[in-house]
Amino acid sequence: MRRTLDLFTLTWTAVTLVFPCNAETFPPPTRLSYKWIDPFTVNVTWTWQKPHGLPSKCKILFEIQLEKTRRQLPNSFFTVRCLSEGLQSTQCTYNIRAISNESCGGWDGSISVPITIDKPATGDIGVKDFECLLDSAGVNCSWITADQSVSSVLSYSICGVSDEPVKDVKMCDQPYSSGMRNGCYMLYVHQNSQSRYLNLCILMNTTLGWTTFKPEFVISSPKLSITQEGDYLYLNWIPPNFQSSCTWRYKFCFEECSVPKGCENTIIEVGEPNVTRVPYNDRCLYRFNSSVSTTKYCPHLTSTLSEVVTYGTNKPPDATMVVTAIVIPLILSVCFILSCYCFRRHSAIFCPIIPDPSAIFKEMMMNGNKDLKTTAAGSLYTPVPEKFESCNITVVKENTVLLQNS
Template sequence: MTFTTEFLTFLAFTAVIMVHHCKSALPPPTGLSYEWVDAFTVNVSWKKPSGLQDKDVWYKYGREHPDSYVCMKSRNFTATLLTEETGSANWTYYVWTVEDCESPNESTKESKIIQTPKPRAEVKDIKCLITRTRELNCSWIPGNQPLKLSYRICGRTEELIKPLRECVRPYVGAGRNGCYLIADGVKNDTCVLSETDAGLSTFRIAPMIDPPELSVREEGDGLKLSWMHPKFGKGCSWTYTVCFKKCIHSEKCLDFTTEPVVMPYDKSCRYEFRSSVKTDNYCKTIFSERGKVVSYGTNEPTDETLTVVAIVLPVILSVCIFLSCYCFRRHRSIICPVIPDPSAIFKEMMMNGNKELKTTTGSLYTPVPEPIESCKVDLVADNIVVPLNS
């Protein structure tokens, strides 16, 4: 009895598992394919799963990360794919079958790699500036191959997917080439195709405007900053960024939503200002680059400079004095010869004079004694008469 009960329980459990397994084994979609409608738009489609009817299943699809998906009944979808938004010329899409959008019962995921007709060719530093007539003046750094620009309003509807328009009035400037797009750069999003013989690039224009003209003047103890407001986007709020440097300090940037602005002023410093502007998060993104540098004031020696001078100057002076003393001591006999004392000279003259007199007195001339010949006298007799002549 016990064996029979356990056996029946096992069979029931196995049946539940098998039913659940069969229920979850939905067949995946087949025959995934894609077609480029134009340079920006791709249409992806697939065939229904084998053994199922479209009315019995739903489909989910997602790009790159299937956790972010779209659930629908149809067996195709249209997407806008731009190379410069992802930095790639290919994308991977996943498609799978589900019972319904909330059911965990789903098939395995089928993937499809979508590639652009040509390899990705990056455009170097492309900028599109809104002109006074709201046209777009697009310029770029030229490469080795000629570049062709085409464009249309971004979108996936049949009304928007039309033949692309070509850029007009091309020009060649100093280090940059460009042309004009006849499109409202404020009202519409514009998608652009840049194409060479070797590759292509697609992107959505981020329209730019000229930087605001900044005015700086002294007012009391501060500096008053003011600027011209953009002529576009009247219904939008603008954020103005002012970056400034003072003396040798690093640059700081502050954001403002109104003008004029008064900021503290250190009269011993030279200020350098640059400004830019952009729309807030609730409007279409329009921005400017930083404008030209606007300078005000002059740099004067700071306390730190005076401290450095007070320390360094005595050191330099001490070194100079030491070198002077060394040179003087080394060449003292040349620079300052010994000058005898006049009284000593006179005394020496007197002393030397007496010595000469004493020397002269003690050494009078003494004639050399002449040799004396000895005389020999012979005695003669008395009777001898000496002749007178002898």
């Protein structure tokens, strides 16, 4: 590492001598080295060669680029916690360069020089799926060992924001084992120490080795309640009892009539009601689950996925439209067919044959009234002759007894 940095410094000096610029540039730091103070903290040192021609009032500072912040130091050393997220981290990398204040004239800051710090872990320690659940009473950290014969012991410290060496590393006072998972429960020292535990540093020792890291925290998913107003369902969450000044991002996924509708995110600012809404179909069963996480301006916290919350019921499709679209036209069609059949069968009643008047007048003109009965034979009405009885009349003489006609 030192030979590489020295070679880099010589190359940079040669380039600046061969290709001079209008503005002078500081040389970079050289001979960077580090030393572990404790399992969490490392001390980094370097040297810097002051160039000729600097103004007497020029003040040199060293800028350290950390993972998320920058720090300016007047000295050529600093102490830092080499911690990252999760168990798999094996090294830390920082960038260091020399800069100046306004009293240095036309001198520019140097290029950044990286230093990589190898963590003192001893390879794979046989631990996986490490998580820390934060609640109102304490922190519950648990993990799985790949081999049940491997024993593991957790130690911890509240590292805080300072980079001073860690002095109070404590062993877990409430260890437990549940199935495949081993764990450690850490009670809060006092009531308002939730924020302090977000700076927890973990030292994990197993029979295979040891490592240090900064854990990720999860919280229980906030309770979701659902109410209906008109054509909408209103989703309401009880905000977490952590980081009350933070903005929370709520994520919910849902199904409508057993059809997944995807997931949506809603960000709720501090002081605003924790409510959002979705369109509602009263013939469907809705299934919701949700989670919550902080935004980038707050310590990273995320929740587990909540249990499924249901609302409504699945109802069969409405048959009214089926009857309207199919049954009624079918009945009308049958009625129309029957009407046509009856009209055709009794057409003589509905449409009688009317005699042609021209034929009647033509016969009257040709034959006269005497032949009127025969002119239109078969066309005019002829009355049926009536039946009558004949009677016999007999002349009788006087003094003759009348005989009754039998």
